[in-house]
Amino acid sequence: MLWLKVMATKQVLVLAGDGIGPEVTDAALRVLGSVAKASGSAVEVDQALIGGAAIDVTGSPLPKETIEKVDKASAVLLGAVGGPRWSGGPRPEAGLLNLRRHMKLWANLRPFEVFAGLEERSPLKNPRGVKGLIIRELTGGAYFGQPQERGGEGEESWALDTMIYHRYEIERIVRLGFQIAESENAPLTSIDKANVLESSRLWREIVLEVQRDFPHVPVVHRLVDSAAMDMVLHPQEFRVVVTENLFGDILSDLTGGLVGSLGLLGSSSVSGAPGSPGLFEPVHGSAPDIAGQGLANPIGTFLSLAALMRWSWQENQWAANVESAVRMVLADGIRTRDLGGQANTEDITNAVIRRLEN
Numbered sequence: 001m002l003w004l005k006v007m008a009t010k011q012v013l014v015l016a017g018d019g020i021g022p023e024v025t026d027a028a029l030r031v032l033g034s035v036a037k038a039s040g041s042a043v044e045v046d047q048a049l050i051g052g053a054a055i056d057v058t059g060s061p062l063p064k065e066t067i068e069k070v071d072k073a074s075a076v077l078l079g080a081v082g083g084p085r086w087s088g089g090p091r092p093e094a095g096l097l098n099l100r101r102h103m104k105l106w107a108n109l110r111p112f113e114v115f116a117g118l119e120e121r122s123p124l125k126n127p128r129g130v131k132g133l134i135i136r137e138l139t140g141g142a143y144f145g146q147p148q149e150r151g152g153e154g155e156e157s158w159a160l161d162t163m164i165y166h167r168y169e170i171e172r173i174v175r176l177g178f179q180i181a182e183s184e185n186a187p188l189t190s191i192d193k194a195n196v197l198e199s200s201r202l203w204r205e206i207v208l209e210v211q212r213d214f215p216h217v218p219v220v221h222r223l224v225d226s227a228a229m230d231m232v233l234h235p236q237e238f239r240v241v242v243t244e245n246l247f248g249d250i251l252s253d254l255t256g257g258l259v260g261s262l263g264l265l266g267s268s269s270v271s272g273a274p275g276s277p278g279l280f281e282p283v284h285g286s287a288p289d290i291a292g293q294g295l296a297n298p299i300g301t302f303l304s305l306a307a308l309m310r311w312s313w314q315e316n317q318w319a320a321n322v323e324s325a326v327r328m329v330l331a332d333g334i335r336t337r338d339l340g341g342q343a344n345t346e347d348i349t350n351a352v353i354r355r356l357e358n
Contacts (some may be wrong), residue, residue, distance in 0.1 A: 010043045010313055012071035015050040015066065015099075018092060019286025020296035021079020027298040027349040028077060028305045034353045035309075035318050046073065050099065051081030051092035051286075052297035061095030067102060075312035076103070077305060078281035083288040100138060105170065105269040105279055106249065107176055108136040109307070110264060117331040121260030121339055124235065130240045134255065135180065136248025137173040138269060140165045141199070143245050165199045165244065170206045177213040179243030184240055187218040191227045191243035191251065203244060228254060256283065261338045263297030266304035268311055282309040294344045297336040302326055302352060325355035 014029065016022040029045060036043045048066040055061055060076055060114060061081070070076055076099075081092040112134070114127040124130065145162030152158045174190070181188035190207045192200035204221060211219050220237075222230075224247045231238055231251065243251065256262035262284040270278040283298030302322055310319035329351045335341020336348060341353075 010041070011073045011075070012043065012045055012308065013069050013076045014045060014047045014078060015078045016047065016053070017079040017081040017286065018052040018083050019288045019291040020284075021051075021081070021286060023079075023291070023294065023296045023345050024282060024298040024301040025079040027345055028301045030349055031302055031322060031352055031356070032305060034356045035321060038356065039318065050078070050095045052086040052097060054095060055086055055090050055092060059090070061090055061092050062098045062102075064205050066099075069176055070099065070103065073277065075303075075308045076279045077308060078279060079301070080282070080284065080286035082286050083291075085288075100269055100279065103269075103271070103277065105116075105271050106137065106139045107173055107270050108134075108138050108252075109268040109270065109309075110134045110136065110248075110252040110255070110265060110283065111229070111303075112252075112259050114259050115327055115330045117333060118260050118264075118339065122258060124232070124258060125187050127258070130235045130258065132235065132255070133180065133184075133202040133240050134248055135173065135240070135243050135251040137169060137179045137242075139245075140169040140229055141245035143249075163197065163199050163246075165202060167202070167206065170203050170244075171210060174203075174210045174242055175213075177240065178210060178217050181217050181240040182214055187220055188214075189220045189222055189238055190242045191222045191224050191241060191247055192253050193224050193247070194221070195223060195283060199244070224251070227251070231255070232258070239333070251337040261297065262300070263274075263336065263338045264299050264303075266300045266302070266307055268304070268307045270311060274311050275314050278308065278310065278312050280304040280311075294346060295337055297338050297344050298345050298348055299326055299330075299336075313335060321356060322352075325352045328355050 014025050016025045048069045054063050081096050086092050114122050114130040119127045142161050142163040145164040149160045166345055177188050192203045194200040194204045256265050265283040266282050268278050268280050282304050306319040306322040309315040334343050334351050336343050
C-alpha cells in the first residue's frame with residue numbers, strides 16, 4: 001500500500017491491469033501526489049489485480065481480494081485489461097464487466113474535446129471549440145440480453161443476441177442526461193433507432209415522459225446512423241448526448257477519431273449522484289505492442305483522474321487544475337507518438353507536474 005500522507009481521508013484503489021495499464025496509472029499517481037501535496041490533503045492509494053494480471057496470479061480476472069478492496073475504496077482508477085496472451089482461457093475483459101456489475105454502475109460518461117494546439121490532428125475541417133459528452137447506458141441492451149446463443153452446423157449455423165431494455169434502466173440514464181444538459185445549459189440529444197427497434201421506441205417514449213420534469217431543456221431525437229454521420233460533419237451540435245449501450249460504445253469511440261487519438265479520452269462509470277464511488281479509466285486498450293517501452297500516452301488517464309476528483313471526491317478545483325495543466329502541456333507542443341510527436345510517458349508526466357507546481 002502506498003501512502004501519500006500518514007492519515008488518509010480519501011481512498012483510491014488502482015487496478016493497473018495489463019499492457020500499458022501499469023505505466024499510465026503510475027503516471028497518474030505521480031500527478032495525484034503532486035495535487036495532494038500542494039493542497040496539504042491526505043490521500044490513501046491501494047492497488048489490486050484485475051484482468052490478465054489477475055489471471056496469472058489467481059486464475060480469475062476479478063479475484064475476491066480485489067472485490068474486497070473495491071468495496072472499501074471511495075473511487076477506483078483502472079488502467080487497461082486484455083491482450084493476446086490470454087486468448088486461450090478466461091477472458092481478462094470479463095474482469096471489467098464483472099467489476100462494473102459488482103459496483104452497480106449504470107452510466108458511462110465520456111467527454112471529448114479538440115484541445116488547443118491539436119487541431120491539426122483532427123480530421124474535421126473546423127475543429128476549434130469542438131467539445132461534448134456522450135452519456136452511455138451500461139447495464140442493458142444487446143451486451144447483456146439473454147439468451148445469447150449459437151447453434152446449427154455449416155450453412156445452417158446461426159447466432160442469437162437479445163437486445164432488451166427495462167423501463168427503469170432507460171429512465172435513470174435519461175434523467176441523468178437531462179440533469180447534465182440542464183447544468184450545461186445545452187440541448188439534450190437522444191440517440192436511438194426507433195424506426196426499426198422496439199427497444200428504441202420505448203426509449204423515445206420515456207425520453208418524452210422525463211422531459212416533462214425538465215421543460216427548459218430542449219430535446220433532439222436522432223437515429224443512430226444519421227447521427228454518426230453528423231457527428232463527423234457537425235460535431236458542435238452534439239454537446240450532451242444520451243444513448244443506449246451498444247450505440248454509446250460505438251459513438252464514443254468515434255469521438256476518439258474526432259479529437260485526434262483515443263489516448264486523449266478519459267471516462268467515468270458511475271451510479272447515483274456526485275459524491276458516490278465510481279470507476280474511472282482511459283478509453284484506450286492495453287496496447288500490448290508498446291507495453292513496457294514508456295511510449296504510452298497518459299493524458300486519457302490524467303483526465304480520468306480529474307473526473308474521479310470531481311465526481312467521487314467532489315474536489316472541483318483539483319480536477320480543474322489537472323485539466324488546465326493538461327491543456328497547457330498540449331498547447332506547448334509536447335506530443336506522444338500517437339499525436340505525431342516524440343515525447344514519452346515520463347516526458348508528458350513531468351510536464352504536467354511542472355505545470356501543476358507552477
